[in-house]
Every structure is written in C-alpha cells, then in structure tokens.
Amino acid sequence: MSIQKINIPSKLSLFSDYFNPRVAGELNGQQVKLVKFQGEFIWHSHANEDELFYVLKGKFDMHFRDQIITLEENEFLIVPRGVEHKPVASEEVAVLLFEPAGTINTGEMSHELTRPTLENI
C-alpha cells in the first residue's frame, strides 16, 4: 500500500517561486495544490470550477468586482464558478487550493502567469 501522509510545512519548504501551484494530492478528480505568492494576480474566472483558497501562512486580499475579502491564517473562501476574482498579497502568503484536477490558474484568461501543467510535490 502506498498511502503516505503529507506534511504541509515540509512541502512548502521545497519551493519559493510565486504563482506557481504544486500538486500535493489528488482525490475524487480533485486536486490539493500548494501555492505561494506575493503581489497582484490577474482578474479571471473559471467557467466550470469552484475554487477553494485556504490560508496556511500569511494573509491576502481576494478582490471581487463588488467587495474585497481579507483572508487570514486558518480561514478559507470558496469562489464559485463564473465569479471574477483577483488575489492580491502585500506580503508573501502560502495557500492551499482545492479544486478539480486540470483547473488552470488563470481560468479563462491566457497570460504570462498561466501554468497549464503543474509539478507534483
């Protein structure tokens, strides 16, 4: 049996680049991803995927067209499909994402920040 636990701080120590999610687990067609970022991402939405953001360390602001929600450690937010959003972090933040396998980080937008394939970690 190849069941192994994943230690999140230890996985986070393996990379330092921003806006480049790693895949840390997969179940039921969904993936658990880990990402670090600082600065401003782009406005985008996902036509067919809801997306969960859970703050592991630090904090960031999730911008919506009609509000901004500050997400701090041990808080999560679900962005429903079709809803435009833009993550912005004034300092480095580490986030766990839970979303369908194959979800593209920039959604319907093609951009230099788009990461069509992700590394497993």
Added chain:
Amino acid sequence: MSIQKINIPSKLSLFSDYFNPRVAGELNGQQVKLVKFQGEFIWHSHANEDELFYVLKGKFDMHFRDQIITLEENEFLIVPRGVEHKPVASEEVAVLLFEPAGTINTGEMSHELTRPTLENI
C-alpha cells in the same frame, strides 16, 4: 453576492461533540467538513469515495490493516476508496475532511456512530 470567508477556529468553537462532522463548505460536489473526536472509531471503508483527513489541532492515528500512520497538525492523508481504515485519537483532535457530498462517516458499515445527515455550520 453571498461569498463569505470561513474562519476555522471560530467554527470549531461552536461544537464539542465527537465523531459528528459538520459541513463548513461545498464545491464541485465535494464538501469541507469539520470534526472533533477522541477515542476509537470503527473499521470501515467507502466503496466510491476517496477521503482526505487534515489535522487542524492535535493528532491521531489512522489504522490500516497493514500499518498505522500518526497524523499531526498540518499534515494530511488521503484514504483511497475501498481501503479499510479506523481513526483512533488518544486525545481530542480537530480534523478537516474533504470528500464527496453525501459521504457517510461510517462508509459501508451501519453503526450507532453513523451520521446519515450532517448539520451545516
């Protein structure tokens, strides 16, 4: 727009009973559940659902038929469908679960610990 963040420690403070998961979020047909427990659960498996256990506070032992994995804070484990498992905690632990909506806590087993319907929190 009804998007709201979820603060996990604050949700955990709302209940104290064991082996009775609450639903804290739903996306893509999956649910985020919060559960506290201490003591020994029952051996069971889920025919069609993989199940993620993420330790928020405390620690517990996940028993498999061929090994025991101790899960501590900030660690997670994915139990693939069909694999028998039994969570055991010597002290209280708080765990986040990710799994398909409708997953029954005791899987294929009917037991006094079975919780066929779960409260939202």
